[in-house]
Amino acid sequence: MAVDTRFYASLGVLTLESAAALTGAEPVGDPATPITAIAAADQAKPGELAFLEGEGAGQPALSPDLNVLVVGDAARGRVPEGVSYLVARQPRLAHNIIARALFKPRHQQAQERVALSPSAEIHPGAELGAGVVVGAGAAIGEGTVICPNVVIGPGVQIGRNGFIGAGASLHCALLGDHVTLLAGARIGETGFGVTPGPNGLEDAPHFGRVILQDHVTVGANTCIDRGVFADTIVGERTKIDNLCQIAHNVVLGRSVIVAAFGGISGSVRVGDGSMLGGRVGIADHVKVGAGVSLAGSAGLFRDVADGETWGGTPAKPIRQWMREVAWLAKQTSAKKRD
Amino acid sequence: MAVDTRFYASLGVLTLESAAALTGAEPVGDPATPITAIAAADQAKPGELAFLEGEGAGQPALSPDLNVLVVGDAARGRVPEGVSYLVARQPRLAHNIIARALFKPRHQQAQERVALSPSAEIHPGAELGAGVVVGAGAAIGEGTVICPNVVIGPGVQIGRNGFIGAGASLHCALLGDHVTLLAGARIGETGFGVTPGPNGLEDAPHFGRVILQDHVTVGANTCIDRGVFADTIVGERTKIDNLCQIAHNVVLGRSVIVAAFGGISGSVRVGDGSMLGGRVGIADHVKVGAGVSLAGSAGLFRDVADGETWGGTPAKPIRQWMREVAWLAKQTSAKKRD
Amino acid sequence: MAVDTRFYASLGVLTLESAAALTGAEPVGDPATPITAIAAADQAKPGELAFLEGEGAGQPALSPDLNVLVVGDAARGRVPEGVSYLVARQPRLAHNIIARALFKPRHQQAQERVALSPSAEIHPGAELGAGVVVGAGAAIGEGTVICPNVVIGPGVQIGRNGFIGAGASLHCALLGDHVTLLAGARIGETGFGVTPGPNGLEDAPHFGRVILQDHVTVGANTCIDRGVFADTIVGERTKIDNLCQIAHNVVLGRSVIVAAFGGISGSVRVGDGSMLGGRVGIADHVKVGAGVSLAGSAGLFRDVADGETWGGTPAKPIRQWMREVAWLAKQTSAKKRD
The missing domain is CATH 2.160.10.10 (Hexapeptide repeat proteins)
Structure with a gap:
């Protein structure tokens, strides 16, 4: 599954080399390999960085599309040929650091105290209580009731005839x-x-x-x-x-x-x-x-x-x-x- | 107990016949029997529809005032003489459908983003924080503190010297x-x-x-x-x-x-x-x-x-x-x- | 630990005599002994009222600075010389009554529906969502994100780069x-x-x-x-x-x-x-x-x-x-x- 950019803002693209610099990991393979996103190892597509923990055993099969990975020293042998990789002392931690450099959850962005984002799509047949906050790009369907003081983050999609209770x-x-x-x-x-x-x-x-x-x-x-x-x-x-x-x-x-x-x-x-x-x-x-x-x-x-x-x-x-x-x-x- | 119309808005009255049409149940008795409200079988008054589950055994004694009922086929024999009734495959489900046609909880009504309803009775000696929402017909007594962002639904009654925490x-x-x-x-x-x-x-x-x-x-x-x-x-x-x-x-x-x-x-x-x-x-x-x-x-x-x-x-x-x-x-x- | 007046407003000072009148307890010692605050018995400083439950056994050693106490009849013998005290049927309850007469949590004060107190110190690099309420004397550091409809009470201090989720x-x-x-x-x-x-x-x-x-x-x-x-x-x-x-x-x-x-x-x-x-x-x-x-x-x-x-x-x-x-x-x- 790709990261859903309705919820996570992209902060740019890394390379194997820049990711190594960021994490202190050892880069192996083409230093220019782009890292555009993150994924689980069994689902990664080209450019999506995955990680293996420990010796990498007992984990689901690697995605055949995977081309960039972060592993610990013990799992070097499990990296498929042609895949560029980073060797880190704590692969999951390095993966976390790189993930945070690539994406930021959108609800961390300033909302400038505007309760209803102008880019939200609120059906005229929806009912919104006082104090409701709706983020950018969110959508609310016909007949849905949003009770007072509910907070709906950026990009959230709510169908028809729903009911969202207070707060x-x-x-x-x-x-x-x-x-x-x-x-x-x-x-x-x-x-x-x-x-x-x-x-x-x-x-x-x-x-x-x-x-x-x-x-x-x-x-x-x-x-x-x-x-x-x-x-x-x-x-x-x-x-x-x-x-x-x-x-x-x-x-x-x-x-x-x-x-x-x-x-x-x-x-x-x-x-x-x-x-x-x-x-x-x-x-x-x-x-x-x-x-x-x-x-x-x-x-x-x-x-x-x-x-x-x-x-x-x-x-x-x-x-x-x-x-x-x-x-x-x-x-x-x-x-x-x- | 009658339904409290401070909290539940009446949507009208049904008859045995119209309730049968709504639910697909079989009507037995006077088709014009009015259904004005709903109740538990041991407390029902005339016009208040109750239900029996299963064979109706092991349940509290029926209210003597009860005059309209929904039952399954197995409980036909338990319906008192003179009581009109519906026979449904799922009595409780039919009862739910009829209840929803009779009443609607008031907090599902639009509040038009007015934080304090003009019909709420708020004692001047009550203290309301920022962001508090008070519904129609609610009342708040002297000396009661309502902290910020609290939501008080329509008809809610709060006495004196209370304290309602944030949110x-x-x-x-x-x-x-x-x-x-x-x-x-x-x-x-x-x-x-x-x-x-x-x-x-x-x-x-x-x-x-x-x-x-x-x-x-x-x-x-x-x-x-x-x-x-x-x-x-x-x-x-x-x-x-x-x-x-x-x-x-x-x-x-x-x-x-x-x-x-x-x-x-x-x-x-x-x-x-x-x-x-x-x-x-x-x-x-x-x-x-x-x-x-x-x-x-x-x-x-x-x-x-x-x-x-x-x-x-x-x-x-x-x-x-x-x-x-x-x-x-x-x-x-x-x-x-x- | 002294009571933190950022959070609790002082309501005045009592004496042993006025505290006795308030609680119906028997005063022993100097009736003019001031009671300015409350504390646990092992930490009390002069003027801070502490209490002993039961016979006062099995409790931590009394603070050497303690000079005013509330005890039950069974613990009279455990009051150090020179300490003024109250004898109450329920020492903890009497202590509670006196505590409430001395201090009031500040979030019980009226906020006049001002969402952001003018005396709050909010760093310009902090981000506040819609509907956020900040009390008097609160402080929010640089880079901290406060999501919509959060309530921050008087005097609360939040450091840098924090994240406070919705509501x-x-x-x-x-x-x-x-x-x-x-x-x-x-x-x-x-x-x-x-x-x-x-x-x-x-x-x-x-x-x-x-x-x-x-x-x-x-x-x-x-x-x-x-x-x-x-x-x-x-x-x-x-x-x-x-x-x-x-x-x-x-x-x-x-x-x-x-x-x-x-x-x-x-x-x-x-x-x-x-x-x-x-x-x-x-x-x-x-x-x-x-x-x-x-x-x-x-x-x-x-x-x-x-x-x-x-x-x-x-x-x-x-x-x-x-x-x-x-x-x-x-x-x-x-x-x-x-």
Whole structure:
């Protein structure tokens, strides 16, 4: 996925040589190789810089179009022939530094205290409350209600017949029709990606988007972070309760239910029609099938196949969990009787 | 409880016949029976449409005043004589469709970017910060402080000597005196009610209110949803910490403590003086007595009698939970020594 | 720590006698002893009123400068010679009443709907979005971006190159350079301190601050409460995810990671470089060493030494927890085979 310039302003182009100077990395290959954008290693096109961590093993196959890379010393051998590359002590950190030199999220630009940008396209059949702020290039469809004090960032697209509750905010987001956000929902903030750097922890920049398909509902004060390079996607008619956290790069299917305090970590997939009870947590990169039920308070660390019901922490098939709970209670009440 | 027209605008009146046409349901009885409002089946007055799910068993007794109902095929036999009714494949969904044709929440109406509605009654001894938005027919009492960028929906009533923190929002809510909401609190959003429909999940509309009695305190970014037909009620001097979720139709007694991340599901009752530790979750419809203590992280799925102390997930009496924890630790450390 | 008058306006001075009249407490000693401020008992300077609870045992040593105190009947014997004191039935409640008579948080003062106070110092190189509200005496440094509809309370100091996301709010807070707050973060609200009073629960007032050191990042809708008398402190480069709760008087070290739904109760200490997984909860006053890892969903009730890894609820060393989980699963699946 290319970086969406509605959300991220381009700051110019680097070369392998200038990127090396910027990061202190060792350049190998044609120093004039242009670096125009950034991408994940399996999706990079020519000019899009990707990175490999560690020895580069266990990662998805490199994109055949990739022509410029940043790696650590241990992964030199994994660089395909003809690809120019940088060797850095901390490849992800170097990649972050270069990314920040190439793009800047547009919501960091001055808005000069103009509440409605003249370049926003607001349908005359949309209703805007007092105190609403709409950024440059944003669009709001017919019949959509924007409650007071909502903030809509540059480039955000909202379809028809939507409802955005009071004080909510949206950045780097594309919304279908009939999408409802309740008050205080936070869509498209930067995700939680922390990288060790020479002086301590660093934030990893995020260049993806949030996509909310038709008829999605998002509860009050719920947060849905934008992706790192790819998108965070919520499928049609999926319903998310209050105070949930949907991390970067998550993909939820259609008609998924996420009850209050649901916490879905980075890159998790959840299939159509699955139901997550209150306070369910899912660890990063876990894959949950379609039609799965997770009992309230479940803490899930493993993949779950279609149609299964799991519970407990760490979560397991519900019968096993209930058996453990019952057995433990029985043992200790027997103990008591001795 | 009748629908409160300060919060919900009436869109007109239906008949059994027009409601049948709207929903595709089969009408039985007088086709001219007027449908003027909606209600729960145990509280309906003449003209207020209620519904029965499934076979209608295990539900509260029907109101004697009820005269119009929507049921599924399996519950035809439970309709009292003289009551006109609709037979729908999905009674709750049909009820939702009819409800939406009868009423519209007032905060969906255009506010024409007027921050303070001319019809709001704001006491001259109230203090309003910059960016505050107050809807039509709202009232704010003497000595109440409204911090900047707060949104107060149409019809909301706030008593004297209250304090509403920055960026909080209130809809469909009645507040007593000395009520404190910290920043970002979300009062009166629609609750999380999801119904399967022909195309996938549908949101159930909510027509109730939130009532916060005198001296209630609500923490930052905490959410208290309004009731479906009835009210969500928080009793005098009850204190709720940050980032809690109080769902639709919950009733909390007086001087209840709810620590951070408390999650109280729909229709739960909690008695006076009970204390809920951090991250306590309570499943829907559970009844918690007075003077109950729930240990931090407890996940409660059953009723608890007055004065008891419970912990664990699923929660049980605290001694039993502690015994289990200690016994399990002992078994496995013995194992280790073998 | 003295009360910071940038955040709390002084309302005058009391004497032992007038404070006794206000609270119904019994004065012992010089009735003219001035009470000019409030403090914790181990830090009080002359004129700063402190309190002892219960018998006053198990509390830190009294400050040698302390000269005025409020105690219960049981702690009379612990009052040092020469100290004037009040004897109250509920010392903490009396202390709260006196504190409220001495100071008023400045964000309760009328702002007359002026969005930017003329006494705020906003660097010309700072960027302010539409709808931003800045209180009296606040300061914003060069290169800092304040997104739309942010509320910055009186006296708040924000350093250079910061980023404050849409709709966030700050009160009683001092921020270093390069501090990032994502949308809806709530910094410096009053903490959750509940005291029983004659009519039911009372809120304890808070007179401390929040200090966020350089390069701190705070996630969307996360809450960091101000201290009671002292400060809540987040060390350099500490990174906090969305929807976390950091309570009053917490001190987090440098480069600490707190993942989503982290809940850190009052007065907890966490050492440098510790990592808290998603939904970790820590009970109040617990001390966590440096370089500690807490597994996702851990509920910690005890101190943890440097470098350890703990998990489970109640949390224990990770190997013990994993052994228990595995052993329990084995017992119950063996059971099944019988």
